[in-house]
Amino acid sequence: MDGPTATPLTPDTEPMSASIHLDSVGFRYEHAQDAALVEVSLDVAPGEVVLVCGGSGSGKTTLLRVVNGLAPQFYPGELTGQVSVAGTDPTVTELPQLARLIATVFQDPKAAFFTTDVASELAFGPENLGLPQDIIGSRVTRGLERFNLAGLRDRSTVALSGGEQQRLACAVAQAMAPSVLVLDEPSSSLDELSLASLAQTLEDWKAQGKTIIMAEHQLDYVVPVADRIVVMQNGRIVASLSSDDFSHLDDERRHVWGLRSSAAAVTSGAPHVTSQTSQSTSLVADKVLIKRGDHSFALSLDHAEFPAGAITAVVGPNGVGKTTLARWLAGLLRSSSGSLAYQGHGLSRRQRLRQVNLVAQNVNHQLFTESVRHEVELSAMIARRGKTSAIDVDDILARCDLLDLADRHPMTLSGGQRQRLAIAAGLASMRPIIILDEPTSGLDWTHMNQVAECLSQVRDTGRTVIVITHDRELVAAVADDVIRLTNS
Amino acid sequence: MALGDALSYRNAPLVALDPRTSGLVLILVNVICLTAGFDFGAMCARIIVTALVTALLAAEKRWHWVMIVAVGTGLSLVIEAFGFQLISGPVSLLIAMCANLAARFLPIVGLGTYVLTTTTISAFMAALRRIRVPMLITIPFAVVLRMIPTVANESSAIAESMRSRGLRLGSAPARDLLEYRLVPLIFRTVDLGDELAAAALIRGLSVDQERTSTSRLGFHVSDFVVLLIAVAATVLWVVL
Numbered sequence: 001m002d003g004p005t006a007t008p009l010t011p012d013t014e015p016m017s018a019s020i021h022l023d024s025v026g027f028r029y030e031h032a033q034d035a036a037l038v039e040v041s042l043d044v045a046p047g048e049v050v051l052v053c054g055g056s057g058s059g060k061t062t063l064l065r066v067v068n069g070l071a072p073q074f075y076p077g078e079l080t081g082q083v084s085v086a087g088t089d090p091t092v093t094e095l096p097q098l099a100r101l102i103a104t105v106f107q108d109p110k111a112a113f114f115t116t117d118v119a120s121e122l123a124f125g126p127e128n129l130g131l132p133q134d135i136i137g138s139r140v141t142r143g144l145e146r147f148n149l150a151g152l153r154d155r156s157t158v159a160l161s162g163g164e165q166q167r168l169a170c171a172v173a174q175a176m177a178p179s180v181l182v183l184d185e186p187s188s189s190l191d192e193l194s195l196a197s198l199a200q201t202l203e204d205w206k207a208q209g210k211t212i213i214m215a216e217h218q219l220d221y222v223v224p225v226a227d228r229i230v231v232m233q234n235g236r237i238v239a240s241l242s243s244d245d246f247s248h249l250d251d252e253r254r255h256v257w258g259l260r261s262s263a264a265a266v267t268s269g270a271p272h273v274t275s276q277t278s279q280s281t282s283l284v285a286d287k288v289l290i291k292r293g294d295h296s297f298a299l300s301l302d303h304a305e306f307p308a309g310a311i312t313a314v315v316g317p318n319g320v321g322k323t324t325l326a327r328w329l330a331g332l333l334r335s336s337s338g339s340l341a342y343q344g345h346g347l348s349r350r351q352r353l354r355q356v357n358l359v360a361q362n363v364n365h366q367l368f369t370e371s372v373r374h375e376v377e378l379s380a381m382i383a384r385r386g387k388t389s390a391i392d393v394d395d396i397l398a399r400c401d402l403l404d405l406a407d408r409h410p411m412t413l414s415g416g417q418r419q420r421l422a423i424a425a426g427l428a429s430m431r432p433i434i435i436l437d438e439p440t441s442g443l444d445w446t447h448m449n450q451v452a453e454c455l456s457q458v459r460d461t462g463r464t465v466i467v468i469t470h471d472r473e474l475v476a477a478v479a480d481d482v483i484r485l486t487n488s
Numbered sequence: 489m490a491l492g493d494a495l496s497y498r499n500a501p502l503v504a505l506d507p508r509t510s511g512l513v514l515i516l517v518n519v520i521c522l523t524a525g526f527d528f529g530a531m532c533a534r535i536i537v538t539a540l541v542t543a544l545l546a547a548e549k550r551w552h553w554v555m556i557v558a559v560g561t562g563l564s565l566v567i568e569a570f571g572f573q574l575i576s577g578p579v580s581l582l583i584a585m586c587a588n589l590a591a592r593f594l595p596i597v598g599l600g601t602y603v604l605t606t607t608t609i610s611a612f613m614a615a616l617r618r619i620r621v622p623m624l625i626t627i628p629f630a631v632v633l634r635m636i637p638t639v640a641n642e643s644s645a646i647a648e649s650m651r652s653r654g655l656r657l658g659s660a661p662a663r664d665l666l667e668y669r670l671v672p673l674i675f676r677t678v679d680l681g682d683e684l685a686a687a688a689l690i691r692g693l694s695v696d697q698e699r700t701s702t703s704r705l706g707f708h709v710s711d712f713v714v715l716l717i718a719v720a721a722t723v724l725w726v727v728l
Contacts, residue, residue: 074686099692111680112687114634116497120610120703127610127700128692136702154500158493158637176691330652358652364676365642366649368668382654411675429653 018086018101018179018211020044020067025081027062027071036062036077038235047209049202051222054232055258055444056414060215061184063232066091067213068182069098086179086211100129103178107185107442109169113157118149118168121157125176143171147201162318163194170201181205183214187221188442191318191470195221217444220263223247231257258444261473282307283433283464288338290324299324301338304483308343308432311455311465313475316485322468323361325485326437329466330358342433342464357426361437363418367410372402372421375410379428391428399457400424401450416440416447420454427458434458435466440474452477492641494601501606503547507615509711510603516718517541517599520725521592526569529728534565534591536721540714541598548602557598564591609634614703623695635681642676643669 020042027037037059044050052060065071069090072079083091086101103125106112115121122143126136144150147167152160160168166186173181187195195218202225205212216222223229229246231239238257241249251261288301299321306312314322327333329340331352340347347355360366369375373393380391397403400420405413410421419439426434436455440448448471455478459465469475475482505513517537524530542558567587609630616626650656650668657665 068690070686070690074689094694095689096692096694096697099690102690104687104690106683106687108683111638111683114630114684114688114691114693115609116634117499117608117610120608123610123702124693125691127702128694128697130698130700133700133702136700140702156497156499158496159499172691332648332652353652354654360645360649360652362645365645365672366653368650368655368672378655378660379653382659385659425653 019046019084020086020180020211020213021082021084022063022066023082025066025079025083027066027077027079029062029071029075029077032077034235036235037066040081040235040237042230042237044211044213046211047206048227049206049212049225050214051219051226051229052213052215052232053217053219053229053257053259055446056416058232058258059235060232062235064104064182064184064213064215067180068102068104069093069095096128099125099176101178102180102182103173103176105169105173105181105183105186107188109165110157110160112169113165113172116156116158117153118155118157118160119144119153121168122171122175125172129176139175139177143175146174147171148197162189163191163197166190166194166198167201170198174205178210180211180213183212183216185215185217185442187216187218189438189470193317199225217260217442219260231259233257255445258446260445260448263472283466284341285329286339286341288325288328288336290321290328290333290336290338297321299328301325301485306464306466306483307481308464309459309462310480311459311467311478312481312483313479314466314468314483314485315470315475317487320485320487322485323437326358326360326435326466326468329433329435330356332358355431356433356435357429357431359419359422359426359434359436359439361441363415363422366422366425367418370409371406372408372410372413372424373397373406375421376424376428379425380430383428383430391430393428396424396427399427399461400454414447416443416450419443419447419451423451423454423458427461427463432462433464433466435468437468438470439467440469440471445473448474449477492637492639492644495604495640496637497608498548498605501548503544503710503714504606504611505603505714506705506707506711507607507612508619508705509707509715510607511615513540513714513718514599514603516722518596520721521595524725527728529725531565531569532728533721533725534595536717536724538562538565538595540717540721541595541602544602544714545598548606550601550605553598553601557594561591561594564588564594604633604636607633608703610701610703611705613699614701614705617699617701618705623699627693627695631681631684634684635677638680639673639677642680643673646672646676 022040022042025037025040026035028035040063052063054060062071065075066083067085067090071077072091073095079091083089088101090098113121115124119140122140123136126139144153147170149167149171152164186198190198199221202212202222206225223243223246226243229241229243230237254261283306285301285304288299289297290299292298314325316322328336329352331349340352342355367375369378376393376396380393383391394403397406400423402420402424405417410418413421439451443451452474455465467479520533520537524534538557538561542554545553545557564587567584568591612633613626613630646669655665655668
């Protein structure tokens with residue numbers, strides 16, 4: 001009758017949750033003029049969830065880097081003040097040691113994956129720590145199950161969807177069995193379904209007593225989980241609020257801090273009335289069918305109209321083919337079927353290459369020159385070859401609010417400024433149709449608004465503007481018409 | 489997009505060779521293809537090697553590569569073997585030279601693609617560790633292997649942006665086009681490399697720390713068959 005009663009002590013017990021203390025911390029990156037952090041003091045109790053928010057360049061990411069040891073250990077700079085995380089000083093403790101205590105989920109998960117397949121990626125961190133094989137095996141299995149990745153075990157990490165990559169990034173962090181979790185804008189480029197799953201993961205971690213510090217632009221999904229919300233501006237903490245107090249803030253207050261409006265405000269905002277320009281001048285797509293390499297459909301669209309002189313938003317979940325539609329419209333896809341007509345005339349693929357301007361999702365791929373003005377002039381030069389005369393570069397720069405930045409190198413601009421520069425180059429191309437793919441992903445309220453303003457300037461020139469976006473606030477701000485793509 | 493996808497690891501390969509097998513076969517195929525001549529033994533070796541590479545690519549269902557390697561190399565070998573006797577003149581000399589290059593490089597490129605798309609980084613690192621290569625050397629090689637598809641993807645995205653903006657030969661000087669193509673690529677590669685390094689370091693990757701490996705290394709039937717064929721080709725070439 002005497003079976004083995006004592007449960008064996010598993011050496012895989014996760015460490016106790018731990019606290020974070022920052023005492024008047026300042027940080028200035030090497031070669032930088034201004035300090036990224038100024039006199040930042042923050043205490044995060046064990047098991048607490050703290051959300052750090054603020055506009056672009058407010059110091060959120062730097063704060064997280066000080067917590068996980070990357071600043072100054074990987075990103076060199078001058079640090080002042082005292083930092084303590086889980087009982088150690090992350091500014092001097094070797095990174096491999098910190099890896100046992102602190103795990104980080106990065107903004108762009110696929111850039112952070114070191115290996116090539118899902119299971120190896122889960123094993124990679126624990127392997128680095130030199131843990132025994134059986135423990136690694138059980139962590140991998142648990143991670144695959146918990147994050148609903150079991151069917152993707154041998155899948156190549158580049159073949160995963162955005163949502164799957166994000167789940168893998170969370171599973172990877174959890175596989176380190178950390179006591180502190182650091183998340184840097186984990187929701188960038190997720191659709192609403194994936195956001196819900198991310199919120200659930202945060203709830204689970206909180207229930208396990210993990211200490212969490214995260215930076216975010218999209219606030220609504222995370223505010224209910226957070227115990228405290230810290231607002232940063234110019235490298236300083238300017239406010240610290242409970243989750244409840246934060247939800248009762250009005251949008252004006254949020255905007256002063258560079259924060260996005262609350263979801264409630266966005267949905268109640270009435271969408272613009274469809275503009276009354278004549279339908280004959282619109283861009284019309286019919287019977288579009290585009291296949292993937294494996295013969296499934298990347299996009300199937302029966303009929304869509306985009307009015308001229310108006311902004312049409314194209315929305316829909318991840319993987320529904322929004323980017324594929326943009327590339328097809330721009331004439332970048334060779335094998336596809338479907339027709340496109342502009343002002344009653346059919347546009348062949350080659351004609352679309354000349355008539356449609358695409359501002360792709362990653363603007364870093366499409367800025368080529370040494371200054372803002374040159375970038376716009378390059379497009380104007382190509383347009384002039386097509387016998388289009390009188391392109392007023394200064395006027396275009398002014399419309400996109402870039403005149404003051406005309407001599408800057410594009411790579412020194414912020415994300416929102418680069419986006420506007422790509423739009424300005426699109427204007428200078430003198431093409432009648434402009435398509436933008438996720439122009440405001442990762443932008444704070446101020447920059448989102450500047451892009452929206454720039455877009456309405458583009459509309460005023462009479463162009464047909466198509467915006468592919470997840471950003472409901474942008475849709476509410478500028479869209480005249482909304483086309484919703486569904487998976488059916 | 490297509491280029492990077494074509495070069496990145498694909499889901500669960502049918503024939504997963506041990507990276508040590510892949511390495512050895514790569515060396516043998518390189519030596520045979522680059523140095524073997526036209527005598528009977530050499531030709532046998534080159535035909536066997538081409539068939540081997542074709543079979544491996546077929547196992548991965550990479551049909552366009554199968555066509556390129558099988559037809560391309562086959563034709564080139566035929567031209568090389570008989571071409572000189574049948575025709576003469578400068579044009580045929582040029583054809584013979586092209587055939588010579590194609591016959592030498594197509595199998596190597598085909599095998600390289602196969603190895604790149606079937607070897608996981610974990611298996612690669614585990615294999616180097618098994619043959620006692622220090623981490624100081626393994627890590628940079630692993631990073632390069634990891635970055636190849638990424639850089640290829642970035643490069644095609646930039647090319648597509650240029651096409652979309654109407655930047656092509658004739659619309660701008662070639663020197664400028666080269667600059668537009670390379671400068672953003674360098675910026676992006678440096679940024680992405682930085683991000684990857686930061687992420688790996690805070691996940692505990694280190695040159696001084698003893699690493700566990702859970703990668704299931706080991707020689708299977710397929711390893712022996714592939715090795716046997718490659719060695720047989722080498723022996724034929726040397727002996728005959």
